[in-house]
Amino acid sequence: MVESVVRNLGIAVALFSLTLAPSASAQDLPGKGIVVQPISDGDNGSSYFRYLIVQRGLEALGYTVEEQQEANYPTVHLAVANGDSDYTPVHWQPLHNAFFENAGGEKVMSRVGTLTPNMKQGYLIDKRAAETYGISNIGQLSDPKLAAVFDSDGDGKANLVGCNPGWGCERIIENHMTAYKLSDTIHHDQGEYVALVADMLERYKKGQSILYYTWSPFWLSSVLKPGTDVIWLNVPFSASPDDPNANTEAADGTNTGFALSTIRVVANNKFLDENPAARKFFEVATIPLADSEAEENIIQNGESSPEDIERHASEWIQANRTTFDGWVSEALKAAQP
Numbered sequence: 001m002v003e004s005v006v007r008n009l010g011i012a013v014a015l016f017s018l019t020l021a022p023s024a025s026a027q028d029l030p031g032k033g034i035v036v037q038p039i040s041d042g043d044n045g046s047s048y049f050r051y052l053i054v055q056r057g058l059e060a061l062g063y064t065v066e067e068q069q070e071a072n073y074p075t076v077h078l079a080v081a082n083g084d085s086d087y088t089p090v091h092w093q094p095l096h097n098a099f100f101e102n103a104g105g106e107k108v109m110s111r112v113g114t115l116t117p118n119m120k121q122g123y124l125i126d127k128r129a130a131e132t133y134g135i136s137n138i139g140q141l142s143d144p145k146l147a148a149v150f151d152s153d154g155d156g157k158a159n160l161v162g163c164n165p166g167w168g169c170e171r172i173i174e175n176h177m178t179a180y181k182l183s184d185t186i187h188h189d190q191g192e193y194v195a196l197v198a199d200m201l202e203r204y205k206k207g208q209s210i211l212y213y214t215w216s217p218f219w220l221s222s223v224l225k226p227g228t229d230v231i232w233l234n235v236p237f238s239a240s241p242d243d244p245n246a247n248t249e250a251a252d253g254t255n256t257g258f259a260l261s262t263i264r265v266v267a268n269n270k271f272l273d274e275n276p277a278a279r280k281f282f283e284v285a286t287i288p289l290a291d292s293e294a295e296e297n298i299i300q301n302g303e304s305s306p307e308d309i310e311r312h313a314s315e316w317i318q319a320n321r322t323t324f325d326g327w328v329s330e331a332l333k334a335a336q337p
Contacts, residue, residue, distance in 0.1 A: 029062025030277040030335035036063045039085035042070035044306065045299055046217055046292040047090055050115060052313035053324075054089045054265065057281045060328045061335075072166035077103040080268050087267035087282070089115055095168045095261045098242055109268050112282040116263040118289050121169060121215040122256025123160070124230040125150070129209040138257070139180045139236035141211075147185035150211040152203060155187070161196045161212035162188040169258070171241050173213060176257055179239035186211075217293035219300035232256055280334035284327045291316065 036058055040051050055065045069085055073096055079085040081103040091100065093111060103109070123138050129149055130136065141147045141158055150158035163169035170190065177183045189196055197212070197220060204210050204224070214220050224230045235257035240246035249255040265282040272279045295312060303312070317324050 030332065031058060031061040031063030031275070034063050034275070035066060036087070036271075036278070037066045037069065037085050039069040039071060039076050039079050039088045041073060041076060041090045043090075044304065044309065045219065046295040048306070048309050049295045049313055049316075050263065050287050050292065051089050052310060053287060053316065054115070054282070054285060056313065056317060057285055057324070057327060057331070058278060060324075061277050061281065061331055063278065073168055074099050074102070074166060077109075077266065080266055081108045083268050083270060085268070086271040087265055087278075089263070089265045091264050091266040092119065092168065092261040093264055094259055095121070095172075098171070099168065100266065107269075109266055110272060111264045111266055112272070112279060113265055113284065114262055114286055115265060116287050116289055116292055117260070119215060119217070119261040119263060120256065121213070121258035121261065123211065123213055123233040123235075124224070124226065125211050125233060126204060126209050126224075126230055127228070130231045136231070136234060137236060138176070138182070138233045142181050142185055144185050147182075149209050152208065153187075157184075158186045158211050160186050160188050161193070161200050161210070162190050163213055164193050165190060169213065169215075172258060175239055175241040176235065180236050217289060217296045219296040221293075222297045222300055277331040277335035281327055281331040284330050287316075 038051070038055065041047060051068065058065050069079065071079060073090070076085075076088050076090065077096065077099040080088055091111060093100075100109075100111070125135060133146055133149060135141070135146060141150070144156065147158040148156055150160075152159040160173070162173050170188075173188055177186060177188060200210050200212055201223065210230075226232055232254070234255050235248070238246050238248040238255065239257070240248070246259065248257055248259045250260070265285075267279070267282060295309075295316075298312060299309065303309075
């Protein structure tokens, strides 16, 4: 019992030491005495990993960070806009543009920094079907015979494992179904995404063809490897529910139908004005896409508990100590009069 308490205390001290900025004493920290309320999406994957790194940065500046509130993305943005939460590190731009604008936009909150760039999204099918039927574009599934290849419930339509209501991607998928004339041949399956994926993986193991939406980084890409097990589909043309002039074509000429998204911090304007150190940390903190992908793979391989991910965040900070301390130093300078 005593040994356990001592061990846990040692871990706590070690984690705390990871967050203290080397260039300032606790008495000098700009966040001392300030309580910060974050909000997130409740995801326990790489989203939580990135969230923790941002939290540790604020703690290194002296802020007391409350336990995160959790909500769906529209509510997340409303909470920040209304000041019920101070910031969120889970805003995907441009995927969440509508949520941002509908909650009040730049008048009440700001997008700050580039937490992780180049998040890819789109539709994939199993490589066997792609090669057997020559499918490379989702627009081809307007043909009922091709769509029926991906029918898993016997109604003759392709079953697309789609996007949870409230994520933002569901709006784009529904727009695509109309724009590409796919509503009569594809059924957009919605519900609990992870459960739908689990069922899809079982069907894939039995040799059945699959059609699904996903994003990267996400652990699914380590189970169904693009280029080996599955392929990304192109779309006939760019189509956005919000911007008629949107261009989702990538530099290499491929077009998944979704613009590359950048994960950014969104924070309440009043909070940013009153906390220049926090603003600066949000501006300079950047977590490479490859590191998020690596975290997804570690989680998928069994280290998936909140405690595991908290340890991963501490290990990432330690491995990137010079970079992390540089962010904190810049934030400390921003707080100086």
